[in-house]
Amino acid sequence: MRVPVGVKLSAFALVIMGSYTYFANSIPQIESKPPAELSLEGGDVSPAQLVKFGEEIFHTKGTCEICHKIGEKGTRAPDLAGVGARAAHRRPGSTAKQYLIESLLEPQAYLVEGYPPIMPKVDKPPIGLNRSELWALVAFLESLGGTVDVKLDDIPKTAGAPAGGGGTAAAELTLPGDPKAGQALFTGKAICFTCHTVDKIAAGKIGPDLTQIAKIQTPQYIMAKVLNPAAMGTVPGYPKGVMPPTFGQMLTAKEYVDLVAFLLTLK
Ligand code: HEC
Ligand code: HEC
Incomplete structure (x- = not known):
């Protein structure tokens, strides 16, 4: 049977979109359904x-x-x-x-x-x-x-x-801390704002912009960086040993958890 080209093309596009959604959303399905589900025009992907x-x-x-x-x-x-x-x-x-x-x-x-x-x-x-x-x-x-x-x-x-x-x-990882209290620490007692920018909140220029930090770094990294900056390496393009290693002593445990909870909202 002959199919008009336009119809053929849009059917093809549908199969592609279908398998993309399929890819993005499913793992067990890929394993349990026959390979035909993944196929484009009858062959494997x-x-x-x-x-x-x-x-x-x-x-x-x-x-x-x-x-x-x-x-x-x-x-x-x-x-x-x-x-x-x-x-x-x-x-x-x-x-x-x-x-x-x-x-x-x-x-x-x-x-x-x-x-x-x-x-x-x-x-x-x-x-x-x-x-x-x-x-x-x-x-x-x-x-x-x-x-x-x-x-x-x-x-x-x-x-x-x-x-x-x-x-x-x-x-999604959540911490028991209070992000509002953490923000107040960031812009106050913990002096992070003197070196770091966070959109609308702080404008420090000595360290990296942290506006999207939770999007690019893991919670584990962020938590460790605050306590022991040197152990987490130095962000390329920034000076080594400038971020103070003393926050572990300076902050109470609650303040630390609040501060991290705030940092994890930055994404
Ligand atoms: C005296 C300046 C200074 C202060 C104060 C400071 N930092 Fe930093 N910070 C830096 C510098 C410089 C870097 C980049 C070099 C490095 O990795 O050590 C950095 C890196 C970071 C990073 C890693 C960013 C990335 O892109 O991976 C995080 C997270 C961070 N700081 C959080 C904080 C927090 C939270 C505070 C407050 C508790 C703080 N810093 C206080 C200077 C500072
Ligand atoms: C926060 C920054 C960051 C993000 C986000 C990131 N990477 Fe990386 N990646 C690195 C760094 C730094 C290295 C080099 C250090 C290492 O080997 O871990 C690296 C190394 C690699 C390597 C090894 C390169 C080589 O030459 O051997 C691959 C592959 C890679 N990344 C792929 C990815 C892919 C794919 C993504 C997105 C899903 C990604 N990365 C997200 C920072 C990042």
């Missing part, structure tokens, strides 16, 4: 399609560009151009695929020389990618100079935010 999904996640939900540029050296993180090729040689005994998966799930397991341990585990909040998103993202990273060979089964079953029903909000 192609590496090229997977790479496209991964690229989209890189630019949107993954928030990778806050730190990484492709083809341009960022101040915070390595240029990811060619990472699909060099991943094969990063860690003796690891294939490119294994290294890339590890860099997303356990970023501190291998630190690229000259960079601080600031990359968050991207399957945990606040980024919270699910397994199928991780799969696509690894395919995209492999495509940057390497061979796309990642399978869903390569992504550990334990990885990823829970799927389904919007998923990621479920694991």
